[in-house]
Amino acid sequence: MTTNASATDTATDESRTDIDVEVIRDRVHTVEIVSDSGEGAQKCGQIFGAVSAKMGNGVWTVEIIPAEIQPPARSPAGASGNRIRIGTKEVTNWGDRTNVCVAFNEQVLLARHRLDAIEPGALILVENMWKEHRDEDVRAEWRAAMDELEGCGYRIIEVPMEERCLTVVDDARKGKNMFALGMLAWIFDRDLDLTRDQIAYAFRKKSEEVYEKNVTLLELGYAWAGENLDIRIDIPPGLGGEDMVVMNGNQAVAFGAVAAGMELAAMYPITPATSVSHQLGEIFHKFGGIVHQAEDEIAAAGVAIGASYSGKVAFTITSGPGLALKTEFLGLAIMSEIPLVVVDVQRGGPSTGLPTKVEQSDLLATIFGQPGDAPHVVMAAATIEECFHSMITARRIAETFRTVVIVLSDANLATGVQPFRRPSLDPVWMGSRPDTGPVPESKPPYDWDEDTGLSQRFIPGQPGGMHTVTGLAHDEASHVAYASDINQKSSAMRSRKIAVLNSTMQPPKVNGSDSGDLLIVGWGSTKGAIEEAVETAREQGLSVSSLHLRFLSPLEPGLKEIFQRFGKVMTVEINYSDEPDAPFITAENRRRGQLAWLLRAATLVDVDCWTRVLGEPLRPGVILDVIRSNIAKGGAA
Amino acid sequence: MSGHSCSLLFPVEEEREYSMADYQGAQARWCPGCGDHSVLTATQRLLAAEQLKPEDTVFVSGIGCSSRFPHYVSSYGFHGIHGRALPVATGIKLHRPDLHVFVVMGDGDCTSIGAAHWLHATRYNVDMVALMLDNNIYGLTKMQTSPTTPKGYRSNTQPMGSYLPALNPIEATLGVTNASFVAQTAEWMPAHLYATLQAAYKHNGFAFVRILQRCPVFTGDIYQDAVRNPEMIQMLEHPDGIEVPDLHQIYKDVNRHDPRNMDAAREMAEKTDRIRVGVFFRDESRPRYEETRHLPLHTTDEKIGILNEELDKYAV
Numbered sequence: 022m023t024t025n026a027s028a029t030d031t032a033t034d035e036s037r038t039d040i041d042v043e044v045i046r047d048r049v050h051t052v053e054i055v056s057d058s059g060e061g062a063q064k065c066g067q068i069f070g071a072v073s074a075k076m077g078n079g080v081w082t083v084e085i086i087p088a089e090i091q092p093p094a095r096s097p098a099g100a101s102g103n104r105i106r107i108g109t110k111e112v113t114n115w116g117d118r119t120n121v122c123v124a125f126n127e128q129v130l131l132a133r134h135r136l137d138a139i140e141p142g143a144l145i146l147v148e149n150m151w152k153e154h155r156d157e158d159v160r161a162e163w164r165a166a167m168d169e170l171e172g173c174g175y176r177i178i179e180v181p182m183e184e185r186c187l188t189v190v191d192d193a194r195k196g197k198n199m200f201a202l203g204m205l206a207w208i209f210d211r212d213l214d215l216t217r218d219q220i221a222y223a224f225r226k227k228s229e230e231v232y233e234k235n236v237t238l239l240e241l242g243y244a245w246a247g248e249n250l251d252i253r254i255d256i257p258p259g260l261g262g263e264d265m266v267v268m269n270g271n272q273a274v275a276f277g278a279v280a281a282g283m284e285l286a287a288m289y290p291i292t293p294a295t296s297v298s299h300q301l302g303e304i305f306h307k308f309g310g311i312v313h314q315a316e317d318e319i320a321a322a323g324v325a326i327g328a329s330y331s332g333k334v335a336f337t338i339t340s341g342p343g344l345a346l347k348t349e350f351l352g353l354a355i356m357s358e359i360p361l362v363v364v365d366v367q368r369g370g371p372s373t374g375l376p377t378k379v380e381q382s383d384l385l386a387t388i389f390g391q392p393g394d395a396p397h398v399v400m401a402a403a404t405i406e407e408c409f410h411s412m413i414t415a416r417r418i419a420e421t422f423r424t425v426v427i428v429l430s431d432a433n434l435a436t437g438v439q440p441f442r443r444p445s446l447d448p449v450w451m452g453s454r455p456d457t458g459p460v461p462e463s464k465p466p467y468d469w470d471e472d473t474g475l476s477q478r479f480i481p482g483q484p485g486g487m488h489t490v491t492g493l494a495h496d497e498a499s500h501v502a503y504a505s506d507i508n509q510k511s512s513a514m515r516s517r518k519i520a521v522l523n524s525t526m527q528p529p530k531v532n533g534s535d536s537g538d539l540l541i542v543g544w545g546s547t548k549g550a551i552e553e554a555v556e557t558a559r560e561q562g563l564s565v566s567s568l569h570l571r572f573l574s575p576l577e578p579g580l581k582e583i584f585q586r587f588g589k590v591m592t593v594e595i596n597y598s599d600e601p602d603a604p605f606i607t608a609e610n611r612r613r614g615q616l617a618w619l620l621r622a623a624t625l626v627d628v629d630c631w632t633r634v635l636g637e638p639l640r641p642g643v644i645l646d647v648i649r650s651n652i653a654k655g656g657a658a
Numbered sequence: 659m660s661g662h663s664c665s666l667l668f669p670v671e672e673e674r675e676y677s678m679a680d681y682q683g684a685q686a687r688w689c690p691g692c693g694d695h696s697v698l699t700a701t702q703r704l705l706a707a708e709q710l711k712p713e714d715t716v717f718v719s720g721i722g723c724s725s726r727f728p729h730y731v732s733s734y735g736f737h738g739i740h741g742r743a744l745p746v747a748t749g750i751k752l753h754r755p756d757l758h759v760f761v762v763m764g765d766g767d768c769t770s771i772g773a774a775h776w777l778h779a780t781r782y783n784v785d786m787v788a789l790m791l792d793n794n795i796y797g798l799t800k801m802q803t804s805p806t807t808p809k810g811y812r813s814n815t816q817p818m819g820s821y822l823p824a825l826n827p828i829e830a831t832l833g834v835t836n837a838s839f840v841a842q843t844a845e846w847m848p849a850h851l852y853a854t855l856q857a858a859y860k861h862n863g864f865a866f867v868r869i870l871q872r873c874p875v876f877t878g879d880i881y882q883d884a885v886r887n888p889e890m891i892q893m894l895e896h897p898d899g900i901e902v903p904d905l906h907q908i909y910k911d912v913n914r915h916d917p918r919n920m921d922a923a924r925e926m927a928e929k930t931d932r933i934r935v936g937v938f939f940r941d942e943s944r945p946r947y948e949e950t951r952h953l954p955l956h957t958t959d960e961k962i963g964i965l966n967e968e969l970d971k972y973a974v
Contacts, residue, residue: 075974222971265974272972279965282958285753307964309955311752316778320745323738323775327749330736331716331757335749353739440974446965448958481734481750481757484713489683489728489735492721500684501729 040248046255049079049108051116051140052209054201055133056125057094058087058101061198065123066103067438068202068219072211073105074267074440075219077258079112080105081549083638084436085133086377095151095162097132104138107209109259112439113404113549117642119143121208121254123201125182126151127166134170136637141174144252146204148197149179178250180204185245189237199235203242209254213243264443270408270434270546273441274364275300277412278336279308280444282451283362285335287313287324292376293432294340294366318343322350322363329354329361330490331481332455334419336362336412341370341383344390351425352391355515357490358467358478360419360426362412367431367545369636378636379433381545382596384615387427388574396516398422399574401429403548406441407571408434413450420452422518423478429573431595433546433638460486465497467511474517519575526572528579533559533566536586538652541567542628543593544616547639551593554644565648573619581624589651591629592616593644598632678706683732691878693845693871694724697791700852701760702731704859715758718747720772722764723798724791724871741772744779744788751784751948758859759786766796769805769825780834782947783864787855790827790866791845793873794880801876808880827868828938829927832920838863838944840923841899841937844870846885847909850893850935853900862942870933884933894926894936917941 052069056062063084070082085102092099106116118140124130124147133139151163170177186193186200199220206216220235268276274297278286286305288298301312315321321337328335339347344365354361367383369375387399398418402408408430415426460479466488468476479486488499494511496502531540532552543551548569555567566587570577584590594614599606613621614630621628631647633639681702688694705715715733719725721740728735734757738746747761768776768790779788795813796802802815805825812819831840839861843854851869858865872881884890888908894915895901906912911932915922917940926934956964 077974266969266972267974268972276965276969279961279968282961284955285749287749304968306953307968308961309953311951311953313748313752313951315745316774319742320748320775320778323742323745324749324752326738327718327736327746327751328753329749330746331750331754333753335753349739350742443969443973446962448962451958451961481716481754482713484711487712487732487734489717489737491729491737492739493737 040251042251042253044253044255046257048110048256049106049112049116050121050254050256051104051106051119052121052123052205053085053102053104053119053133053138054123054198054205055085055100055102055129056197057099057129058090058092060101060125060194062102062125062201064223065198065202065205066105068216068223069205069211070103070105070107070438071219071267072206072216073107073209074265075215076212077261078256079108079110079260080267080438080440081112081115082106082438083115083433086436095126095128095159097128097135100129100132102129107256109257111260114553114641115437115550115638117640121205122146123205124148125197127163131166131169134173139175143175145175145177146180146201147177148182150181150183152179180245185241186238189241190234196234196238199238200242200245203239203244204246204250206239207243207246208250208252209256213239260440265440266443267438267440268405269296269436269438270402270405270430271296271366271436272300273405273408274338274412274428274430275304277409279304279310280409280446280450281413281416282333283336283412283416284308284310284333285313285325285328286310286338287315287321287328287335288338289315289318289321289343291318291340291343293368293435294338294343294364296435297338297364297366318346319350322347326350326354326359326361330359333452334360334362334416336364338364338366340366340368341386342373344383344386348390351397352393352395353492354425355391355395355397356492358423358476358515359490360423360478362415362419363425363427365427365429366435367429369634375636377432379431379546379595379638380634380636381431381547381594382615382634383429384544384573384596385618387429388619394512394516396519397425397427397574398519398522398572399427399429400572401545401570402434403545403569403571404441405434405437405439409441409444416452418522422522423476424515424518429545431546437546455480457482459484466490466499467495467497467514469497469514472517473521474514475521523575523578526577528583529568529570529577531566531568531583534564535566537564537566538588539563539565539648540584540587540590541565541593541644541648542570542590542616542620543567544570544573547593547595550639550641551644553641554648557641557645558648563648563652565652570616573616576619576623580620581626584624584626584628589629590620590626591631591651592620593639593647594630594632595634595639596632597634598630676706676709676712678702681705681712681732683728683730683735686730687726688723689875691872691874692723693793693869693873694727694791696845696848696851697724697789697869697871698727698730700848700855703852704855705731705733707856708859710758714756715760716750717760717762718743718750719762720764720767721798722767722796723793724762724764725767727762741767741770742775743767744772744775747786748779748782748784751786752951755785755948755952761786761788763788763790764797765790765792765794765804765806765827769827769830776831777834780831780864780866781836783836783838783944784948785863785946787858787865788867790868791871792827792868793871793877794824795873795877797873797876811877811880826927829924831866832924832927832939836944837866837939838941839865839937840939841866842868842870843935844881844884844891844933845872846881847905847935849904850902853902854935854937857900857937861940863944863946890932892932892934894934894938896937899937899940
């Protein structure tokens with residue numbers, strides 16, 4: 022970090038020769054790079070985020086993704102890119118609006134403007150080739166866009182990206198992203214050697230020539246910015262000392278699965294879960310692992326269950342629509358007590374919904390989705406680091422309790438990139454290979470402990486343990502049994518295990534005071550935004566705390582007792598709920614946030630909710646407004 | 659029977675000899691006269707002949723009358739869900755190539771609700787025996803038309819008779835890329851059934867066997883003529899497939915068919931003039947998925963070493 026600081030001084034001195042440069046120092050700042058799909062804005066953003074993380078800044082990146090692979094060029098709907106929020110300390114969410122925006126055309130810039138994604142006063146760097154374009158329609162669109170943006174207080178700078186890039190490459194569409202990276206590197210004073218290394222890594226599958234050209238473009242952008250811009254932004258790096266790794270949530274799931282000792286992943290491509298299998302595809306074979314791309318979602322579940330049945334716990338990865346297809350198989354695994362880990366990277370629903378966008382609408386389906394009574398475990402990762410560690414916890418619980426564990430992630434975690442403490446790998450995480458020794462004579466395959474419902478699992482290869490697992494009602498010996506008392510007992514045994522798991526948990530820790538006017542309860546990827554909002558509200562003197570749940574089924578213990586210490590309890594979630602004052606909505610028929618349903622049922626506390634399904638992560642500023650209005654409404658009662 | 663009495667002289671792990679009785683599971687509860695009994699007996703005879711250890715053998719089934727099969731064999735068994743026996747079996751074999759895996763499906767299981775898995779399992783060509791017990795009807799749910807029900811045959815769901823020509827499972831399987839073993843036999847020809855099962859077991863790859871099977875309750879008449887009149891049967895014989903000379907006295911129509919000849923196999927599969935039994939196609943040179951994917955396992959310490967190297971690439 023210190024070497025970088027000296028580099029900063031040098032760069033600043035050089036650029037100050039002919040322009041008076043204003044330096045803005047801030048603790049957290051947000052940057053967006055937006056382009057048409059296929060112009061590489063995401064790669065630019067990813068490299069910028071990775072370099073910033075390596076320099077010791079806190080980082081959170083979010084992809085801005087259109088649903089189509091190649092949407093029409095120059096259309097607001099096609100805006101594609103990255104938001105990178107960097108800070109002096111850890112950054113836990115994507116923030117509210119961007120402070121800097123690099124746009125490859127004015128239409129994608131308009132898209133962000135119209136989504137209220139740009140902060141008034143933001144620095145905007147926009148490609149100016151459209152202004153003098155030979156097509157009159159394009160020139161007219163440019164003028165209209167500039168008219169719309171005028172008066173919003175943005176600091177718009179027109180940049181001849183195309184013109185400059187054409188001095189290096191024949192097709193500027195394949196180079197602007199590195200030029201933009203160069204500009205950002207100058208503005209934020211990024212370490213150029215680190216940036217070149219990161220470019221080399223990003224293009225590791227391409228030729229040396231591609232790398233060279235990209236570096237030339239980087240330097241070109243850096244030089245242009247130094248010659249033409251009069252503003253730099255300084256976000257002093259404040260992290261360091263600890264070993265960190267930087268990756269997205271899906272990569273963390275993949276690494277977590279390896280660290281958990283799992284050896285078989287079965288999947289079928291589905292957004293936004295698929296990239297877990299891309300990561301595994303690159304590394305799993307080195308550990309003797311297999312990524313099986315099945316013929317469909319159902320078969321993926323079946324292969325994972327077959328593998329788990331015969332040895333180490335296997336896992337399957339999916340998203341909402343795929344989870345729906347796997348439902349019958351999950352019921353079988355629960356009924357026959359075959360351990361299984363299922364990762365559900367949630368997207369907007371129902372049906373095909375919003376494939377690339379974040380939502381937390383699968384919660385109730387993951388808990389109650391299987392017909393019949395099918396008790397199992399549902400947990401949710403709140404951070405990218407937890408995406409890694411959840412896999413280890415899930416594998417252990419699945420094995421110990423002979424059940425299905427569903428790990429919920431979402432599109433925000435899946436594509437968000439954040440540095441986190443490098444895991445200190447523990448051999449215990451990997452578990453041991455199941456015993457294949459002989460089974461003691463007359464020990465049945467479901468030798469349920471009357472109190473806990475737990476029993477030892479036999480796997481093929483164990484002499485004396487032969488039995489036929491079945492999805493039919495069965496007794497201790499796994500014999501098909503329709504007798505009413507046996508069904509009652511086996512149902513109780515499968516359910517009891519979940520209570521036993523609950524009994525091993527600690528009550529969750531309240532963020533903020535243990536009591537007060539308002540308690541916000543969240544789960545999953547909203548943790549960072551909720552806690553940032555709560556922290557700001559507390560600084561402003563509001564009596565608000567928050568609670569974040571990792572286990573949704575069984576719920577963590579002690580919730581009722583915690584809730585009773587607050588004037589009002591409400592969930593904040595990214596799923597749909599009716600507004601209480603909407604037409605036809607009454608207190609009885611109101612459909613509430615999914616966690617709110619659960620909490621009300623489990624605690625009999627009148628838990629309220631505030632939820633949105635905007636297809637984007639929650640903004641801390643918006644949550645802050647919710648806190649304010651709820652405390653004003655009498656949360657203090 | 660050597661075994662426990664000799665344990666003073668030999669290590670306890672001394673191989674014991676298994677008889678058919680050792681593979682007897684629960685008492686079969688199929689209807690009297692059901693063809694499934696015959697398949698069960700032939701299978702148990704094969705297990706004994708091949709001396710397969712019950713603990714190293716897994717029978718995987720779906721849902722239906724024939725899918726009760728695993729309960730009636732003393733081995734590991736997996737009685738899963740309707741149509742999905744093949745993915746489960748694939749998972750078992752991918753994780754544990756050391757196990758002997760047999761899949762038992764009905765015609766509804768295999769050719770209807772699980773048809774996608776049938777196609778892909780054929781292409782994966784994972785080493786296992788897949789038996790499709792084809793009684794041309796849904797039996798467990800009481801007589802609904804199945805894809806293999808003959809056109810015009812009446813059922814509870816199509817009381818005016820099945821509307822469409824029956825699906826031909828042999829033709830369909832032969833049409834799948836990477837098919838490596840496709841055979842047909844009949845439960846009323848026990849010697850032929852046994853020879854076919856044996857060839858399927860010995861085949862390295864996915865051995866698909868369609869077993870023509872009478873349901874005495876719902877479709878007792880479908881194969882009645884073929885059972886009574888051996889002239890309706892043609893036996894496909896070849897040293898590379900199966901040969902059952904003991905049956906030549908009864909079944910005089912013997913076709914010397916080379917199971918490497920896919921064109922001839924497809925031509926015969928299409929024909930409806932008589933029922934052909936035997937190995938239509940067999941090619942052990944086809945790639946097997948579990949072999950292609952198999953990798954050496956690592957110790958925990960090795961894995962942690964590799965994982966740390968991988969994490970280095972993401973280090974800040």
